[in-house]
Amino acid sequence: MAEPRVLRIDARDDVVVALAPLVPGMVVGGDDGAVLVREPIPLGHKVAIRDVAAGGVVHKFGAPIGRATHDIAAGMHVHVHNLATMLEEGTLPPFAGAPALPPIADRPDAWRGYRRADGRAATRNELWIIPSVGCVNALATRLATLVRPRLDGRADGVHAFPHPFGCSQLGDDLARTRRILAGLARNPNAGGVLLLGLGCENNRLDALRAELAALPPERVAAFDAQSVTDEEEAGLAAIERLLDVMAHDVREPLPLSALVLGTKCGGSDGFSGLSANPLVGAVAERVTRAGGIALLSEVPEMFGAEASLLARAATPRVHADVARLVDDFKGYFRAHAQPIHENPSPGNKDGGITTLEEKSLGATQKGGRAPVMQVVAYGNPVRTDAEVLGGLALVEAPGNDAVSTTALTAAGATLILFTTGRGTPLGAPVPTLKVASTSDLATRKPRWIDFDAGPILAGAPLDDTAEALLAQVCRVASGTPARHEEADVREIAVWKQGVTL
Numbered sequence: 001m002a003e004p005r006v007l008r009i010d011a012r013d014d015v016v017v018a019l020a021p022l023v024p025g026m027v028v029g030g031d032d033g034a035v036l037v038r039e040p041i042p043l044g045h046k047v048a049i050r051d052v053a054a055g056g057v058v059h060k061f062g063a064p065i066g067r068a069t070h071d072i073a074a075g076m077h078v079h080v081h082n083l084a085t086m087l088e089e090g091t092l093p094p095f096a097g098a099p100a101l102p103p104i105a106d107r108p109d110a111w112r113g114y115r116r117a118d119g120r121a122a123t124r125n126e127l128w129i130i131p132s133v134g135c136v137n138a139l140a141t142r143l144a145t146l147v148r149p150r151l152d153g154r155a156d157g158v159h160a161f162p163h164p165f166g167c168s169q170l171g172d173d174l175a176r177t178r179r180i181l182a183g184l185a186r187n188p189n190a191g192g193v194l195l196l197g198l199g200c201e202n203n204r205l206d207a208l209r210a211e212l213a214a215l216p217p218e219r220v221a222a223f224d225a226q227s228v229t230d231e232e233e234a235g236l237a238a239i240e241r242l243l244d245v246m247a248h249d250v251r252e253p254l255p256l257s258a259l260v261l262g263t264k265c266g267g268s269d270g271f272s273g274l275s276a277n278p279l280v281g282a283v284a285e286r287v288t289r290a291g292g293i294a295l296l297s298e299v300p301e302m303f304g305a306e307a308s309l310l311a312r313a314a315t316p317r318v319h320a321d322v323a324r325l326v327d328d329f330k331g332y333f334r335a336h337a338q339p340i341h342e343n344p345s346p347g348n349k350d351g352g353i354t355t356l357e358e359k360s361l362g363a364t365q366k367g368g369r370a371p372v373m374q375v376v377a378y379g380n381p382v383r384t385d386a387e388v389l390g391g392l393a394l395v396e397a398p399g400n401d402a403v404s405t406t407a408l409t410a411a412g413a414t415l416i417l418f419t420t421g422r423g424t425p426l427g428a429p430v431p432t433l434k435v436a437s438t439s440d441l442a443t444r445k446p447r448w449i450d451f452d453a454g455p456i457l458a459g460a461p462l463d464d465t466a467e468a469l470l471a472q473v474c475r476v477a478s479g480t481p482a483r484h485e486e487a488d489v490r491e492i493a494v495w496k497q498g499v500t501l
Contacts, residue, residue, distance in 0.1 A: 006047065007274055007457065010062030015046040015078050017270055017352070019457055022047060038075035044270025044352035044421075046078040058083055061273065061365075063308070065358040078354070085341040085355045087304055095319040098312045098371035103390065104289045110256040111474040113414075114191065114249050117216055120384065121258035122188035123414045123431055123477040125249045127158040127242055129194045129235075130181055132208055133166030133201035136225055140196050143235040147243075154247035155191060156479070158239070161429060161492045166203035173498025174202050179379030180494055182211035183410025185220070186381060189430050191249055192219050192242030194235065199226030218245050251479065257291035257389070259477065260382065262413030262430070263366035264297065266401040268344075269421025270352025271437040273362020276419035276453040280435060281368030282466035283417065283473065288370040288390050293382060295413050296367040297395040297404045299329040303340055304357030305364040314371045314391060321375035325396060332497075351421055366419065367392045378495060382412045401426050402493035409492075415477055417469075423448050427484025429492060431476050434483060435469070450476075450483050 006016035006028045016028060022041035027034050029049070041047045046060070052072040057064045066083045076082070114122040127147070129140045140160035147158045161184065165177045181203075185193045193215075197205040205222050212220055221238035225231040263280050265272055284294035302309060306326050313319035333340045344353045353359045373391030376382050382393045397407035401418075405428035408416055416428050421437040423445045436442040439454030451469050456462060476482050484490065 008049070009060060009274065012062045013060050014048060014050055014052055014058045015060050016049050017274060018043055018045055018047060035074045038073065039077050041077050042352065046270070046352065046354070048072045048074050048076050048078050050074050057086070060358055061361040063305075063357075063361055065304075065361065066355040079352070080349060080354055083354050085304075085357060087341045087356060092323060093307055093310055095313060095316045096311060098314045099369075101285065101289055101369060101371065103291070104286065106290045107256040109253040111254055111259070111477040112251040112479070113254045113258065113477055114188070115252060115254065116188050118214070120188040120412070121254050121414065122191065124156045124189040125191040125246055126156050126189055127192040127194070127239060127246065128184065128190040128429065129158070129160040129196060130185055131160075131162060131166065132181065132195060132197040132203045132205055134162065134164040135167065135198045135201065136196050137162035139225060139231055139235065143194070143196075143232065143239065146232070146236060147239050151243065154243040159429065159490050161490070163492055163494050165494050165496060167201040168501035169202055169496075169498060170501065171498060173496060176379060176497065177494050178203055178208055178211065180406065180410050182208060183379045183381060184406070184429065184492065185212055186215065187409055187412060187414070187430065189414055191246040193221070194238055194242065195220065195222035196235065197222065197224040199224035255290070256287060256474075259287055259292045259473075260295065260384070260412050260414050261287050261292065261473075262295045262297075262405070262408035262411075262416035262428075264401070264405055264408065264416055265301075265363050265366060265419040266426065267420045267422035267424045268348050268351065268353060268359065268362070269437055271457060272419055272421040273358075273365060274437070275456040276421070276435045276437040277362055277365040278462065279453045279456060279465055279469060280366045280417045280419055282462055283470050284366065284392070285368035285370055286466065286470055288368070288392065291390050293384065293389065293391065293393055294367060294370060295376075295382060295393050295395050295408050295411055296364065297397045297408055298363060298399040299325060299394075299396060300333075300340070300399045301356070301360050301363040302326055302394075303330065303360055304355070305360035308361070308364060309372055309394070312369070312372045312392070314373050318372055318374060322372060322394060325375050325394060329396075347422055366417070376411050378407055379410050381410075384412070398495060400493065402491060403495045405432065406492040406494070415473060417473070419453070425484065425487065425489055427482070427487070427489040427491065429490050431482045432484055433473065433476060447487065448483055
């Protein structure tokens with residue numbers, strides 16, 4: 001009788017995943033009931049359950065993850081030594097229309113948040129200090145430190161977001177920096193924003209403010225440090241005016257559909273695509289089926305999974321936008337003479353992920369089966385009109401954790417679910433719940449991890465676990481701090497593509 005030490009995801013798969021280290025002589029489940037393990041298989045790695053000849057396609061998640069570079073016999077370890085990417089092969093499917101997911105009843109009092117004047121909902125009411133240029137980073141950080149003892153309940157917090165850019169940039173590169181900073185300032189969680197400039201930088205405050213014309217003017221303050229006698233005094237005065245406005249904001253009951261849920265993975269392992277990512281996908285489905293919006297980014301981790309996303313495009317235009325998003329990103333790699341399959345990272349490979357197709361097929365599960373309703377350019381806001389509600393938005397950004405979570409925040413995510421198999425302390429400007437792929441990680445890093453998806457690997461029902469995670473999402477959205485908030489870890493990163501003067 002086969003021992004329950006492996007997980008087979010799809011009936012079409014040629015491999016199973018080791019849920020515990022396997023040694024030669026063990027018997028695991030296969031096509032005909034039993035496969036003899038031929039060599040050591042580390043935790044989270046793949047073992048073949050049928051023979052695959054050299055040049056044959058290996059399947060996981062019911063889809064191709066690469067070609068065998070050598071003959072692979074059932075029971076052998078399948079990894080970088082005998083499996084290679086096939087990203088350069090194949091054609092993409094034409095538009096066929098997204099299969100509809102049945103709507104579910106919205107939950108009118110799912111969480112308590114702040115309703116903004118434009119109708120958007122916020123999970124936090126914070127004052128954000130955003131430098132236009134790296135030269136005033138220290139001033140921004142000092143102002144946040146000085147103000148925190150003076151909040152007196154007028155805001156949920158005050159945070160500075162330093163970055164090294166805003167000067168010595170030209171053209172599109174400068175415009176992208178300005179756009180991402182403006183996107184951060186537009187996030188609903190920023191109940192008040194202080195834009196802090198130096199005065200001689202390329203990223204002029206007047207141009208940055210022009211991007212924020214739709215925000216209520218009493219919610220935005222700005223000044224150049226070179227234009228005032230005492231920059232600390234000017235900053236504190238501006239912050240006091242903002243806090244007096246924010247003091248009138250109160251939490252109120254809000255529906256599940258009011259959430260804009262970001263999804264992200266980082267430090268993935270061989271279990272991320274088996275537990276944490278499908279779990280987050282199940283929560284994303286609940287939010288979108290209730291009429292909300294979920295965001296999926298990390299475009300390089302869509303390489304190899306494009307077909308599944310294109311099959312869910314809601315309209316021909318969205319289908320074309322998805323194809324262009326992926327193709328343009330591949331062009332970005334080639335323009336820098338880099339292979340498009342360089343991902344997975346060394347840590348991913350240590351954890352059992354072999355090819356980018358495998359990583360991408362696991363990563364894109366964070367969006368569940370929700371239809372793709374829109375594609376959002378880097379730094380641009382997600383649309384929230386009736387035409388795109390109840391679906392997934394793909395956000396242009398690389399896979400880098402800090403850059404991607406910043407892009408999700410700038411697009412309008414008010415809470416992010418971040419799955420991880422190896423762990424990370426990173427936090428975005430908005431609440432960022434870390435979902436561990438294994439109970440071992442959740443136990444070892446309790447100060448990093450908010451939710452344990454490991455029980456799914458032991459047979460816990462996905463639906464029940466998704467309801468538990470959604471309940472925690474609603475608690476955090478209502479004000480309970482995430483682990484990174486308790487540790488005061490919040491940061492941004494700007495995706496720079498141009499020359500530096």
